[in-house]
Amino acid sequence: MSYIIIPLSIIGVCFLVIISIVVRKFSALANLNVDSIPAEKEIQFKERIIGNRLKRNILKWNSKAMRVFQFLSGQVGKGFNALYEKLKKMQEENSQKRLATTLLDENGTGYQTKMEQMFQEIERLKKREEYGQAEKRLIEIISHDSKNIKAFKMLAQVYVE
Numbered sequence: 626m627s628y629i630i631i632p633l634s635i636i637g638v639c640f641l642v643i644i645s646i647v648v649r650k651f652s653a654l655a656n657l658n659v660d661s662i663p664a665e666k667e668i669q670f671k672e673r674i675i676g677n678r679l680k681r682n683i684l685k686w687n688s689k690a691m692r693v694f695q696f697l698s699g700q701v702g703k704g705f706n707a708l709y710e711k712l713k714k715m716q717e718e719n720s721q722k723r724l725a726t727t728l729l730d731e732n733g734t735g736y737q738t739k740m741e742q743m744f745q746e747i748e749r750l751k752k753r754e755e756y757g758q759a760e761k762r763l764i765e766i767i768s769h770d771s772k773n774i775k776a777f778k779m780l781a782q783v784y785v786e
Contacts, residue, residue, distance in 0.1 A: 759783050
């Protein structure tokens with residue numbers, strides 16, 4: 626037991642001596658200006674230089690990344706526009722094919738004769754004053770051929786009557 630007490634008492638005395646020295650020098654430590662020490666000034670200067678260099682590197686890489694991103698987004702946009710145009714063209718071709726197949730009747734008569742038959746039927750419906758049926762037929766023609774001016778004019782006449 627005495628083996629433990631002697632070293633502990635020596636450690637305690639040393640600790641008290643250290644505390645007394647720190648307490649006496651504390652006022653000098655409090656008045657010490659860290660900014661006036663040359664080593665501290667050098668460390669602050671190095672940190673400022675490193676910070677500025679890091680900012681410049683980040684800005685440089687950021688601008689390069691933005692240029693690459695803009696280029697890639699432009700290329701992707703062009704690709705999507707080309708795909709959109711291709712799909713639009715395919716849709717037009719498909720609607721033209723559908724129009725051609727729907728306007729051929731059982732006898733295989735062509736587009737013009739089928740249109741003329743439909744217009745004659747519309748005239749008959751107008752004479753019988755069946756404007757609802759005439760309107761449906763004209764809308765059917767316009768849905769197949771949206772550039773048919775005659776159908777639009779006849780539809781306007783049906784609405785007026």
